[in-house]
Amino acid sequence: MTGPYQGYVYAYPHKTAYRPLTPEPTLEQVWEGEDKNALFLYLHVPFCEMRCGFCNLFTRTGAPEELTSAYLDALERQAARVRDALGEATFSTAAFGGGTPTYFTAPELERLCDIADGFADLAAVPLGVETSPATATTDRLTVLAERGTTRISIGVQSFIDAEARAAVRPQKRAEVEAALDRIRAVGFPTLNIDLIYGIDGQTPVTWLHSLDAALAWRPEEIYLYPLYVRPLTGLGKLGRDWDDQRLSLYRLGRDHLLAQGYEQVSMRMFRLPGTGTGTEYCCQTDGMVGLGCGARSYTGDLHYSFEYAVGASQVRAIIDDYVQAREFGTARVGFRLDESERRRRHLIQSLLQNEGLDRAAYKARFGSDAAADFASDLSAFADRGWLNETASALRLTPEGLAHSDAIGPALFSPDVQNLMNAYEAR
Numbered sequence: 001m002t003g004p005y006q007g008y009v010y011a012y013p014h015k016t017a018y019r020p021l022t023p024e025p026t027l028e029q030v031w032e033g034e035d036k037n038a039l040f041l042y043l044h045v046p047f048c049e050m051r052c053g054f055c056n057l058f059t060r061t062g063a064p065e066e067l068t069s070a071y072l073d074a075l076e077r078q079a080a081r082v083r084d085a086l087g088e089a090t091f092s093t094a095a096f097g098g099g100t101p102t103y104f105t106a107p108e109l110e111r112l113c114d115i116a117d118g119f120a121d122l123a124a125v126p127l128g129v130e131t132s133p134a135t136a137t138t139d140r141l142t143v144l145a146e147r148g149t150t151r152i153s154i155g156v157q158s159f160i161d162a163e164a165r166a167a168v169r170p171q172k173r174a175e176v177e178a179a180l181d182r183i184r185a186v187g188f189p190t191l192n193i194d195l196i197y198g199i200d201g202q203t204p205v206t207w208l209h210s211l212d213a214a215l216a217w218r219p220e221e222i223y224l225y226p227l228y229v230r231p232l233t234g235l236g237k238l239g240r241d242w243d244d245q246r247l248s249l250y251r252l253g254r255d256h257l258l259a260q261g262y263e264q265v266s267m268r269m270f271r272l273p274g275t276g277t278g279t280e281y282c283c284q285t286d287g288m289v290g291l292g293c294g295a296r297s298y299t300g301d302l303h304y305s306f307e308y309a310v311g312a313s314q315v316r317a318i319i320d321d322y323v324q325a326r327e328f329g330t331a332r333v334g335f336r337l338d339e340s341e342r343r344r345r346h347l348i349q350s351l352l353q354n355e356g357l358d359r360a361a362y363k364a365r366f367g368s369d370a371a372a373d374f375a376s377d378l379s380a381f382a383d384r385g386w387l388n389e390t391a392s393a394l395r396l397t398p399e400g401l402a403h404s405d406a407i408g409p410a411l412f413s414p415d416v417q418n419l420m421n422a423y424e425a426r
């Protein structure tokens, strides 16, 4: 472990560990025998009005209307094929992510909701949608609210114009405030605001200023992201004491939100108590159906997706292929999880949450004790003061949670790590 910011582990294994599946299994084969209750429905919208310097998500800018409508046509074709393959299935939660789903116009968002409605009754399940300040217009927000959106998440990053510019996120605070005003006026049960720390020129004072500007809206959730700049994206330079800057801004942000009555859910996520979405989806065990290119799908032993890229020309080529595709009946690239990878995934997904790993739940699922299965990894964390082990739980200490982005990657299996390294070295 060389520093606190090795990587954001929002899913295990990471998409860079996926490889072409040969032969490609049909979706019927992939989903046969799976528990299809309480699935997560995810629709990916790979379009944005700008390409932020820090972002390595699967997205492109400047899509003309022909492309967005061709993308929706392709989504419809894919949705029909996936529904056929799934058969009877129930969904406990849904999300539109990206990119920026609200890059779509209001009528396009209606179409997107219709596609999702073919799987899950959007009026009955929690639905989260990501948006950006320029695209969070009243007409789009109104469609989303009417179609059952329960959580709207907006990327703000910083309330200081110079910092937004430094992060190559050209936006004005006035636009951000106007967007937040529109979101509150249309009305959603949960508003989430994303902020980033570790931007060039950001100081404890300016960070607190952004936090307070966000808190003025009393958002039900706030995500604090440490800035990452990876190869292939616009920003390139690492400051010498960038790690220290990020760690101290993290502590400041965390303590400030806790003092304001927020509870910490994970290193990045904070929420007002009592405002959870009430979803029954359990990320350790339940499956996911992803639609759109860039979207992943999970069964118990296979994670799969379309081809993945970050570089602008490859992203465009993959989207162009997707909109022309007629055949959506197989899983193209993916990773098969054996029993030991499933245990590892359960450990990682649980440990990186503030509530930690429930030892009885792990035992009920795998028939063994997590502390025994991962004794040497866990003792390294305990030696650093990052882990508390009790009879019922394995739980990160506050310092452990601060080092989530070192702990997650340290738990990758050698196989997954090798695949990721080989991808990065291409």
Ligand SMILES: C[S@@+](CC[C@H](N)C(=O)[O-])C[C@H]1O[C@@H](n2cnc3c(N)ncnc32)[C@H](O)[C@@H]1O
Pocket: 048, 054, 055, 056, 057, 097, 098, 099, 100, 130, 131, 132, 133, 153, 154, 155, 156, 157, 194, 195, 196, 225, 226, 227, 228, 229, 230
């Ligand atoms: C899909 S975007 C949110 C919605 C919308 N596209 C926007 O940017 O306003 C996801 C969030 O991930 C965070 N993010 C993405 N790449 C990041 C990076 N390299 N470092 C830190 N945070 C990052 C940003 O806070 C961003 O708001």
Ligand code: SF4
Pocket: 047, 048, 049, 050, 051, 052, 055, 056, 057, 059, 098, 099, 100, 132, 155
């Ligand atoms: S941060 Fe949001 S708006 Fe910026 S490029 Fe990434 S997905 Fe698009």
